[in-house]
Amino acid sequence: MKQLASLLTLIPALMMAASPAVVMAESPADQREVCDDDVDNDGDGLVDCDDIENCSSFHTCGQIQGGWSWVIAVYGLSFAGFAGYALYITRGLNRARKEEADNDQAR
Amino acid sequence: MSLLAQSRAVFLKDLLLAARGGSRLSGVLFFATMTLLLFSFATEPDPESMRRHAAGYLWLALLLSSLLSLGESFRAEVEDEALEGLRLLPVDPRALFYGKALSNTLFLVGLSLVLLPLSLGLFGAEVKSSPGLLLAFLLLGTAGLAAPGSLYAAMTSRARGQDLLLPLLLFPLVVPVLIASVKGTGLCFSADPMDQRGALLQVLTVFDLIYWSVCGLLFGKVIEE
């Protein structure tokens, strides 16, 4: 079980180790449109926010849609993370204390 | 004996062991070659993309084989309880570390010198910089793998699940070395329009300095029993 858990941690580690190697070797020059520098980086004749295809989702090119659902996702996940961990350690501690009490009684 | 002389003694001991037991060398060499070949099978047979990825594949093959060689370099110490013997001697633990790390670096540099022509041939890349510069990247990069690698190989050498623990601890650490080495080696395989190679060498040197000193200091703590 322990081995399996460690193995699972290893997979992202491998991916992380591999991705810079591939990314770095691959992209000598970044030719994506950069949406806020007044330059036509990708050479399609459209500059910054006019390049709707590449910049429509960039934050200064218009109001972002569906805001609240993302906010709720982030706050919900964060609270769930805190609560889950707090529950985990509280239960663990209580279990360990109960064991100790049982041992005391047994003696 | 001074720290330097002690390190040298450990280093020479390792060289002698490696020279006598050739199986370790040839096994890792075979593994590394096989990895390179597998990379070439696993990617699209497009000469242009293979050439651009050559540096990345070379360093990934080196990283994966360094796991084997690092683990192997401490296996001998553990099997015959030789590490216990070394610890009983009045030797500075730092000397043990520097000797080990140096022999591991040397082994990896040797391996990279074998893999280099292979990857040049397999992926169709060519060296466009001075060989000295390329050698500097190989040397500094492998030194960056060997220092934390030796520390963690020593730490995990007597543990259950060593083969799992070593990459688990080592891979996240060597990301900066890997990035800088791949980028630098890649720039040696192509033109260097933005003149980044000097700065990359500096990054690698700083990383090596930090890790060779920190790991040397910590080594004594990990080989305690």
Add this chain to the structure above:
Amino acid sequence: MKRAFDKEHIIGVIGLLMLAYGCWKALFVVPAMNHFGEVGRIFFMHVPTAWNALLILTGSFILAIGALFNRKPSWDAALTGSVEVGVLYTALLVVQGSIWARPTFGIWWTWDPRLITAAILLIAFAGVLSARSFANNQGQRLRWTAVATIVAYIDVPIVYFIVKWLPRGIHQPHSFPSTVSTDYHLALRFNAIAMLLLGIWMTFRRARWILQQNAATAMSAAPGAALDAEGRTMVAGVEE
């Protein structure tokens, strides 16, 4: 047997109250931001998480150095607790950042110094915790955790520097207006301090659990285990 009230609960309760106040400000009081709209509210959770993840892992680094010198089981417990809490915060940070990036930048993940650094941080310290579970005895566990924490912590600024120095990332200079309201600062600071307090509370609780487990192991290993002056089981096996 009635157990005495653990004092760290005070910290936890203050943290919870502050978090409730900060989140109320962030979600309902602060106006929506110009470009980001409502999504900008993620900022008040994300930024404090990032600050605290780094702060708590810095704490772990200091604890690790201390633990290597004094070899006290209590330091080992605190170290492990803080690394675990740091990993929790970093994991939350990565997930929050990913969710934040989707509507604002149109992607979940990219080559960016802070993203990569956070991910490496997460994996490196998760590796530390994983390695810990493989140690053979308590002394070894302490040394492994401490050494791996120190080495992993040193790696973080290097990763950040090198990724920042290479290609361009998505964390552009902030485009927030300079005249922001006091509510804005209140929300940010309350959340930041609240998360720090909650992190300290969780570290304490986790450390208590580890010490309790250590005591139980020591007792089952030696049924007549020695008791110290306060009647607690002494923890064996730290210095072999």
